[in-house]
Amino acid sequence: MSDYPTPDAPSLTIPVPRGPLPSTPDxxxxxxxxxEVDGEAVTVPAGSTLLDACSKRGVDTPTLCYLExxxxxxxxxxxVVELEGSRTLVPACSRPAAEGMVVSTDSxxxxxxxRMVLEFLSSSNDVETxxxxxxxxxxxxxxxxRYGSRNGQAATQAQPTKIDNELYxxxxxxxxxxxxxxxxxxxxxxxxxxxxxxxxxxxxxxxxEFDVPLPDSACVYCGNCIGVCPTGALMFKSEHDLRNAGxxxxxxxxxxxxxxxxxxxxxxxxxxxxxxxxxxxxxxxxQEVTSGNLCIKGRFGWQFVGxxxxxxxxS
Amino acid sequence: xxxxxxxDRPSDDEISAVDALLGPAVSRWAGGERSDPAEGQxxxxxxxxSGRRHLLLPVLHAVQWRVGWISRGALNYACRRLDVPPAEAxxxxxxxxxxxxxxxxxxxxxxxxxxxxxxxxADELCSKLEESxxxxxxxxxxxxxxxxxxxxxxxxxxAPAVLVTGAGEQPSNCVSAPASPSSVLxxxxxxxxGVSDRQPAEVSVPQAGDASLDLLRRIGSxxxxxxxxxxxxxxxxxxxxxxxxxxxxxxxEVEASRLVxxxxxxxxxxxxxxxxxxxxxxxxxxxxxxxxxxxxxxxRVLMEGDPFAIVEAIAIASYATECERAYVYIRGEYPRAxxxxxxxxxxxxxxxxxxxxxxxxxxxxxGAYICGEETALFNSIEGYRxxxxxxxxxxxxxxxxxxxxxxNNVETLANVPRILLQGGSDFAxxxxxxxxxxxxxxxxGHVERPGVYEAxxxxxxxxxxxxxxGVAGTGKLQAVLVGGAAGAxxxxxxxxxxxxxxxxxAVGATVGSAVVMPFDDSVDLALILLRIAEFFRExxxxxxxxxxxxxxxxxxxxxxxxEGRFIGSMDQERALLQDISQVMRDASICGLGHTAxxxxxxxxxxxxxxxxxxx
Numbered sequence: 056m057s058d059y060p061t062p063d064a065p066s067l068t069i070p071v072p073r074g075p076l077p078s079t080p081d082x083x084x085x086x087x088x089x090x091e092v093d094g095e096a097v098t099v100p101a102g103s104t105l106l107d108a109c110s111k112r113g114v115d116t117p118t119l120c121y122l123e124x125x126x127x128x129x130x131x132x133x134x135v136v137e138l139e140g141s142r143t144l145v146p147a148c149s150r151p152a153a154e155g156m157v158v159s160t161d162s163x164x165x166x167x168x169x170r171m172v173l174e175f176l177s178s179s180n181d182v183e184t185x186x187x188x189x190x191x192x193x194x195x196x197x198x199x200x201r202y203g204s205r206n207g208q209a210a211t212q213a214q215p216t217k218i219d220n221e222l223y224x225x226x227x228x229x230x231x232x233x234x235x236x237x238x239x240x241x242x243x244x245x246x247x248x249x250x251x252x253x254x255x256x257x258x259x260x261x262x263x264e265f266d267v268p269l270p271d272s273a274c275v276y277c278g279n280c281i282g283v284c285p286t287g288a289l290m291f292k293s294e295h296d297l298r299n300a301g302x303x304x305x306x307x308x309x310x311x312x313x314x315x316x317x318x319x320x321x322x323x324x325x326x327x328x329x330x331x332x333x334x335x336x337x338x339x340x341x342q343e344v345t346s347g348n349l350c351i352k353g354r355f356g357w358q359f360v361g362x363x364x365x366x367x368x369x370s
Numbered sequence: 371x372x373x374x375x376x377x378d379r380p381s382d383d384e385i386s387a388v389d390a391l392l393g394p395a396v397s398r399w400a401g402g403e404r405s406d407p408a409e410g411q412x413x414x415x416x417x418x419x420s421g422r423r424h425l426l427l428p429v430l431h432a433v434q435w436r437v438g439w440i441s442r443g444a445l446n447y448a449c450r451r452l453d454v455p456p457a458e459a460x461x462x463x464x465x466x467x468x469x470x471x472x473x474x475x476x477x478x479x480x481x482x483x484x485x486x487x488x489x490x491x492a493d494e495l496c497s498k499l500e501e502s503x504x505x506x507x508x509x510x511x512x513x514x515x516x517x518x519x520x521x522x523x524x525x526x527x528x529a530p531a532v533l534v535t536g537a538g539e540q541p542s543n544c545v546s547a548p549a550s551p552s553s554v555l556x557x558x559x560x561x562x563x564g565v566s567d568r569q570p571a572e573v574s575v576p577q578a579g580d581a582s583l584d585l586l587r588r589i590g591s592x593x594x595x596x597x598x599x600x601x602x603x604x605x606x607x608x609x610x611x612x613x614x615x616x617x618x619x620x621x622x623e624v625e626a627s628r629l630v631x632x633x634x635x636x637x638x639x640x641x642x643x644x645x646x647x648x649x650x651x652x653x654x655x656x657x658x659x660x661x662x663x664x665x666x667x668x669x670r671v672l673m674e675g676d677p678f679a680i681v682e683a684i685a686i687a688s689y690a691t692e693c694e695r696a697y698v699y700i701r702g703e704y705p706r707a708x709x710x711x712x713x714x715x716x717x718x719x720x721x722x723x724x725x726x727x728x729x730x731x732x733x734x735x736x737g738a739y740i741c742g743e744e745t746a747l748f749n750s751i752e753g754y755r756x757x758x759x760x761x762x763x764x765x766x767x768x769x770x771x772x773x774x775x776x777x778n779n780v781e782t783l784a785n786v787p788r789i790l791l792q793g794g795s796d797f798a799x800x801x802x803x804x805x806x807x808x809x810x811x812x813x814x815g816h817v818e819r820p821g822v823y824e825a826x827x828x829x830x831x832x833x834x835x836x837x838x839x840g841v842a843g844t845g846k847l848q849a850v851l852v853g854g855a856a857g858a859x860x861x862x863x864x865x866x867x868x869x870x871x872x873x874x875x876a877v878g879a880t881v882g883s884a885v886v887m888p889f890d891d892s893v894d895l896a897l898i899l900l901r902i903a904e905f906f907r908e909x910x911x912x913x914x915x916x917x918x919x920x921x922x923x924x925x926x927x928x929x930x931x932x933e934g935r936f937i938g939s940m941d942q943e944r945a946l947l948q949d950i951s952q953v954m955r956d957a958s959i960c961g962l963g964h965t966a967x968x969x970x971x972x973x974x975x976x977x978x979x980x981x982x983x984x985x
Contacts, residue, residue: 129760129914129959130913130914130915130959131914131915132914132915132916132957132958132959133915135956135957143955143956143957143958143964144956144957146760149760164952164956167949167952167953167956168916168952168953168956168957171916171920171949171950171952171953171957172915172916172953172957175915175916175918175919175920175923175953176915176919178919178923179919201937201938201942201946202923202926202937202946203926203930203937208926208930208935208937209922209923209926210922210926231915232912232915232918248373248455248457248458249374249455249457250457251455251457251458251460251461252461252755252912253457253460253461253464253465254464254465254912255464255465255738255908255909255910255911255912256907256908256909256910256911256912256918256921256922257907257910257912257918257919257921257922258912259911259912259913259918262457262460262461262464263456263457263460264376264442264445264456264457264459264460265376265442265445265460265471267376271376272374272457273373273374273455273456273457
């Protein structure tokens with residue numbers, strides 16, 4: 056009886072793989088589903104989400120943590136809609152559509168929640184490089200000044216930019232904790248697990264183990280986290296440097312699709328050029344080979360083209 | 371998994387703490403020595419290793435209890451042994467208050483400064499400790515301190531409360547409640563191995579010995595703490611009856627009892643049991659003993675005072691629903707309850723009483739209120755951050771390890787033996803139309819005799835306060851917090867409301883965890899509200915935006931109101947507070963966010979708290 060607190064003796068032998076997380080069910084199993092969205096009937100295939108149903112109805116739903124290539128985590132809550140019979144609002148991005156549902160996407164309650172989410176984010180974060188978020192703020196009339204973050208009365212995520220390698224920078228004052236980079240680094244794409252959410256509450260943040268610099272972590276510099284970041288918190292060093300020099304100008308940029316020359320997989324590269332120099336490389340989300348993902352070579356291996364500055368490791 | 375580690379090495383102590391739990395490392399892959407020359411060519415790992423992810427929290431506990439904190443080397447070793455990416459393990463470890471990621475004293479006093487203790491001298495205790503020990507610890511401190519301020523320790527009836535934990539080969543837990551500066555210093559200077567608490571469990575049950583009690587009947591009696599005594603006092607007869615009459619009979623009786631969950635959500639227990647019993651394949655049972663709602667201590671008292679009854683109920687539930695394994699998830703701040711339950715489980719096992727049920731395992735929390743939310747609890751057991759999952763699907767379909775899971779609160783389970791022995795319909799005859807059975811209430815704050823009280827549903831708030839000897843302190847009642855920090859404040863003219871689900875709903879409150887916490891007129895309610903706001907700010911898991919930021923903005927706004935430092939006008943601030951409250955209630959993922967503004971809203975609707983001008 057006095058053995059406390061020697062370690063518990065849990066069973067060591069039950070290999071229990073983690074169960075499926077709540078997510079969208081398999082598509083296409085079962086008959087189509089008919090529901091009402093903003094007063095109009097919509098029919099969607101079985102396994103669709105409310106977000107799919109809203110899109111089908113022509114309703115533009117704001118999303119921040121949602122991406123079609125990642126499992127929905129439904130944490131930003133900007134996509135919430137009102138569902139008849141539900142005490143609370145529900146996230147459109149992950150709630151499966153069911154027969155007979157009655158959904159409102161523009162009620163007072165929905166507008167208030169969306170506006171507040173946007174105010175919460177914009178009063179905590181630097182949204183300078185988050186055009187989508189800014190557009191939503193305008194749409195819902197979000198006013199971040201109500202919280203006093205400008206004159207230091209409100210807690211914010213303000214912190215110095217982390218520049219610890221030559222390929223990309225991390226400015227977590229812009230991070231809205233959408234979990235996309237963690238998913239892209241983990242089982243949804245790269246399976247490298249270099250980053251995770253650490254801490255709790257408002258102190259939660261994206262981190263390597265003990266917040267060690269990226270070169271000491273498991274990071275393989277695939278840059279797939281940059282590809283999914285909705286706010287510019289993760290940014291090509293090339294873009295960061297041009298912005299700092301006041302030379303970044305998207306209106307002057309062109310994109311060119313090509314195939315990555317490094318190996319035989321055949322990933323589509325979208326090269327972004329400004330003044331006839333490549334400034335970053337991405338891949339289309341709907342490209343069947345990549346689903347938007349690349350490796351270090353495709354993502355950063357173009358820097359030799361322009362000559363001069365060597366980016367990739369320089370070894 | 372191809373993992374990457376920093377070069378930090380574990381110390382011998384750290385290795386031995388981990389190995390004591392997992393056994394020695396058998397290969398170099400897992401951080402040991404190369405034993406097989408072919409090891410360079412063959413990998414060890416795969417599902418057999420990664421299937422042990424659920425041991426991450428126990429391993430982190432083991433290191434914390436041995437060394438007092440978790441170093442980089444220790445985390446690396448834990449990750450090698452369990453095949454967990456270090457970044458993820460860091461994310462898990464940094465989630466919990468009781469795990470330290472920085473060097474810390476081996477012995478640390480956790481001093482509760484939450485609402486119940488605040489009303490009974492926590493502030494004074496803290497300033498005395500500050501005089502003798504220096505300021506309380508906070509993260510990033512260069513020289514660690516011996517004491518830290520803590521959210522509710524679940525010892526509200528013995529306020530002010532302190533838990534002193536000591537790491538080492540023989541860890542120590544010293545409960546000091548009611549605490550004085552000298553009792554705390556004694557616990558820090560002379561840590562005694564094991565669990566020490568000078569007061570027996572029954573001090574928390576003023577009704578102890580009353581033969582008419584149901585749930586608290588055995589507490590304080592000679593039958594409570596040994597298997598023989600338990601048997602002699604009528605224990606085990608419900609389990610025997612269940613085994614004789616069969617599963618379906620048990621399910622029918624529980625359904626007929628109309629028992630609803632006592633953890634706060636009030637879901638019909640019979641419906642849950644039936645759903646899990648009807649599911650096929652592997653199923654789990656979880657006894658939710660992560661009681662962390664400020665003002666709540668009923669489950670602790672049950673586990674400390676009548677542990678065999680809880681184990682018997684778990685055995686009955688797992689038999690009836692055919693679960694493969696049962697977990698008791700108990701908060702890390704409950705050392706004596708943990709020790710007694712562990713003993714009771716071992717006694718049951720040795721006597722062969724779990725043969726028709728299933729193995730029962732204790733898992734300890736590590737300081738996170740949110741892990742009392744059932745899906746956050748699953749993630750915590752599985753070795754992930756205690757972040758709630760989106761519902762649906764519900765635990766009866768997709769629960770622990772993705773399997774159908776029966777989750778019941780401790781008090782809910784404690785009703786089960788009685789239901790079987792005296793019949794479900796007999797149970798259902800107690801109480802009111804919407805609220806059936808006996809119920810435990812947690813009386814603390816300004817009452818003469820704080821403690822756990824048993825009463826039949828239908829009893830009013832006033833009657834409960836009278837049972838506890840009436841209003842203490844100045845004797846003049848200002849307000850009563852009911853249901854917990856996630857509950858609501860009532861005004862003195864609302865005390866005749868029956869403390870039932872329907873009665874509380876009628877006055878805009880909830881039963882919650884059946885907290886009744888009166889405050890006399892000397893208490894500054896603004897301070898209590900600020901402490902509640904701070905509690906939610908610190909305990910939000912941080913996953914969803916409405917709660918992560920909303921709890922912070924609520925706290926900031928209340929501080930502005932208190933200091934009369936408005937942004938815009940007072941009216942604008944009040945309107946903003948309403949907006950914050952609504953988005954948390956409407957758009958948060960889980961119950962923490964949904965109720966984080968309830969108590970504040972209810973208080974501001976009833977009392978002119980911030981309307982006076984302030985210095």
